[in-house]
Amino acid sequence: MNERELLNHVFVEIIDKVNKLEAKKDKKGEVIQRTPLEYCIEILKQTPHKIIASAGRIWIYYNGRYIPINSMAKAENYIKRLIMKFNAVRAVPSNLISAVLNELFTEFHELYIPKNSNVTYINMKSNVLAIHKDGKIEVLPHDEKYNFTYQLPYDYDENATSPVFDKFLKTSLVDEDLKDVLGEFLGYVLDNNSKKYEKAFFAYGDGSNGKSTLINITKALFGVENISVVEITDMGDMLKCALMDGKLLNISSDAKRNGLETSAFKKIVSGEPVLGKYLFKDIYTIENLPKLFVATNKLPFHNGDNSFGFYRRLLLVPFKNIIKDEDKDYELESKVIANELPAILNFAIKGMQRLNKQGKFTEAVAMKEAMNTYKESSNHVASFVEEEQYEAVDESFKTGTSLIELFGAFKNWCNTHGHNPYSSSYLSHELEHMGFISYKNSSKHFRIVKNKLKNETGFEPNTDDYE
Incomplete structure (x- = not known):
């Protein structure tokens, strides 16, 4: 039985268990409407399974775990059917349904599994498994205090x-x-x-x-x-x-x-x-x-x-x-x-x-x-530097390469290889992380040039610091 089928089964069981309410009358004996809060109290009192609200949803405790009603339409239909049973009527105003549901959402409960550094609890089909830190394994009965929202489908x-x-x-x-x-x-x-x-x-x-x-x-x-x-x-x-x-x-x-x-x-x-x-x-x-x-x-x-x-x-x-x-x-x-x-x-x-x-x-x-x-494969900047043959140079070299020029080349390289270039600040951060030195020359530059330019000048930079 999947979760949807289980919820339908639980709904049928709940509707079957609740009783028709006696008409509420004033001192003159005239019938008066119950308030949304009164309907909410009756639902919580008559429903055979605990109902709570948590994380924006209504939950029903059933056979060892809390089952969520994920759809608001389902929750509203559930409220509608209960009020119909309470009043023995065939129709319920939509504003009353919404008001009762809002009252139910005030029944807030934190669905956190209790923390115990010495024990781990696992929710099984028929019981709860307690795994103790010392290796002992204990089988315990189901209990709503564990706040389980899951259940393993076997024992x-x-x-x-x-x-x-x-x-x-x-x-x-x-x-x-x-x-x-x-x-x-x-x-x-x-x-x-x-x-x-x-x-x-x-x-x-x-x-x-x-x-x-x-x-x-x-x-x-x-x-x-x-x-x-x-x-x-x-x-x-x-x-x-x-x-x-x-x-x-x-x-x-x-x-x-x-x-x-x-x-x-x-x-x-x-x-x-x-x-x-x-x-x-x-x-x-x-x-x-x-x-x-x-x-x-x-x-x-x-x-x-x-x-x-x-x-x-x-x-x-x-x-x-x-x-x-x-x-x-x-x-x-x-x-x-x-x-x-x-x-x-x-x-x-x-x-x-x-x-x-x-x-x-x-x-x-x-x-x-x-x-x-x-x-290695995730560092696109390192791959770009290697494939495009960029190398570090020292201060004796006339000039480096501007970040604007580097980012333009990097974008072209990324487009060719199907990568996202992100931003020039990302490129700058990664180059600095790799050890390349930046400096100001009207705009941000790096002491890095393509190998081709180095060969044309005959300059062989001292790269000991970058190995």
Whole structure:
């Protein structure tokens, strides 16, 4: 049963349980209308499931978690049907519906999972799993106090095994360290105490290498209803950010080679509050953000942010092993999803425990190599300087090159290569970061010239300081 079907089921159950109200009369015995507040009180009193308002939405607690009513039209229809049942009428004025709904929004509640550095709580289908820091695992009953907005669609089984999934990992991630990183990240998704690690998982590589299979298994592991699919290039969009509110994981696929705006990306990876908005609703602050999983053939170019703060947030996991058609198991996903999710949860829990013990993700050699390559390919200015044969010169050279001229050449180079040149200030910042010296000569110049000009003069500058 998906979330929409579940909500409809809950609505039917609630409508069936509430009772018709006796007519309200004044001292003269004449019938008078109830106020919106009185209707709100009756709804909260008679509804068999707790109703709250949080993050601009109405939520209903049902079978271990809070379910959101994301559509205002659905919320209004819900109120309308309740008032019709209360009054035994077939029509309700729209202004009364809106007024009662506004009263419900005053029932504000913060849906934050309680923080406890010694315990991580995971919401299972039939119970709550408590993972203690000392390694103890405890099974507890559901309780609304945990404020869960998600629920894994299966139960815990400490003895579960996953032979098919294990074989898949051996084929797609031949490096044992990479398997450890995957397990640590899956555990990190479920660890409500884990913001400090601030990492996004990038699975990348060309061809049939298992990325799509891993995505589908991951969706089943965490539950499709608990996953958003906002692209990393859209994370500065408030409407798109609202889609991530309360989700466990956001999966982006085939990230565009251009256009990654790192400011919003870094905030979300770090779990910092971002602004969100539902259509026709006020802007609000999102604090319950998902972890990020990106699957792509090529790593995306970004907005020129070559800072440590950007790169340290990335877990670059290469999928290099191409799986031949004759070696493919086309039923692998269905086998794993039908039989092995509890075992993969155990794999994630072990990863979570290892991550917390180490205090950092496992350092895989393949990931270090991938990071070095990504840094080199992402620095468009360095590539421009190298390809266009610009070199540093010292003060003995007559003149350098103006920033205006350099930016014109850089724009042409970017247009040829399909990159965004951004601005002259970006170019200036990167040149200075690379060690090139700037100076004033009516306008900003750099002590840098094309190799061709140097050869024409026969000048060989002292470049020791720039090596």
